[in-house]
Amino acid sequence: MVIWHAFNSLSFWHRRWVLIFSIMVMMLAAWPSQHQQPRTLTPSEIATAAQPALSGDEPSSAPPRYTTKRVTVRRGDNMGAIFQRMGIASTDLHQIDQLDGSDPLRMLQPGQELTFKFNQQGELHSLYYPHSVEQALKIRRQADAFVARSITLALDTREQVTEGEIRSSFWGAAVAAGMTEDQIMDLAAIFGWDIDFAQDLQPGDRFRVVYQNKFRDDERVASGDILAAEFVNQGVTYRAILHEDDNYYTPEGKAMRKSFLRAPVNFKYISSNFNPRRLHPVTGKIRPHNGIDYVAPVGTPIMAAGSGSVVAAGYNQFNGNYVFIKHAGNYVTKYLHLTKRTVNKGQRVKQGQTIGTLGGTGRVTGAHLHYEFVVGGIHKNPRTLTLPQADTLTGRELANFKRLAAPQLAKLNQPDLQLAQRQESDRRG
Ligand SMILES: [Zn+2]
Structure with missing residues (x-):
């Protein structure tokens, strides 16, 4: 601070000369030491800059006149901090920050890797950042400016078939069958119009799934779509096949999607799938009950x-x-004991939209959702009711669907897969 005050008190020309002189001194001082200076190269960097770049798994071939440096993003890092650590000029940082298409650099995630290349003058030449499994950003210096380019990374899509049998939980059986979290949620969503995953699953229920996985260098990097699936729930077999319109249909061409979800609560919030609440939560007695109770943590979205x-x-x-x-069609659904409501009277709501959160308000002893399904004024059991059918494929569309569905159905029909995953699930059960 003292030096700064003294410096500021000098005249303009004095300051300029002092500045130039100090820069020269700093450069000389930096030469033999390992001390890192922003904007200037350290001796080790200069040394490596002169050597040919090491060839690694670099996506683009590296001419020997550039030095390559890889940086792993740390917790709390941002573009500015990394650029400073790399000794990149702040004018370059500013230009790249302003560059069209450089946005992924603002969303760096810990553990991700950035590859920098520097020219012999120690200036940033290019930057390579694979920001998702399928996309990378490449920024390169061109004359006085930088250009950004988005690169699609090649992935190898493979089809796989797996199956499982539920012993203690659907989730556990699906994980043991090698499915990812996303695929498990997708599977539950495909059959969520027919099966109440929160309450209807039983030990002995089975599933078989034909799905895609995306690989790079033999490593699974992303999960793909479920192409076909079968779920046997309480002895009833449901089958679904993905069509070109991105919707799932039964082998007969009827849409899996229906006017009503079987359950207004996602199964992942339900602690036990095998504990049907036959007891009334207040009286503790078994009694005829106009609805279904779902027990899940307070705050679970409904x-x-x-x-x-x-x-x-x-x-x-x-x-x-x-x-x-x-x-539509004289149906009314009722949702009780919510912690809070997120919709108001008169409002239109879409299927699957959150209308409130599960709670323990009103006459209850414990938090739960009381759900009623009323058809023409009469309470019905939504878990056993035949729900109104949505779209059905017809004509040429149906013929096209059946042609594409046939090979997938054959995979569902194979008598026994003999998969390692199956043995895994047996061991777990
Ligand atoms: Zn109830």
């Missing part, structure tokens, strides 16, 4: 089972916070 409009949303001492939704 979904509209179907699209419609909110006909009631309020609070009373029995229902606690409640939401009633009216759907």
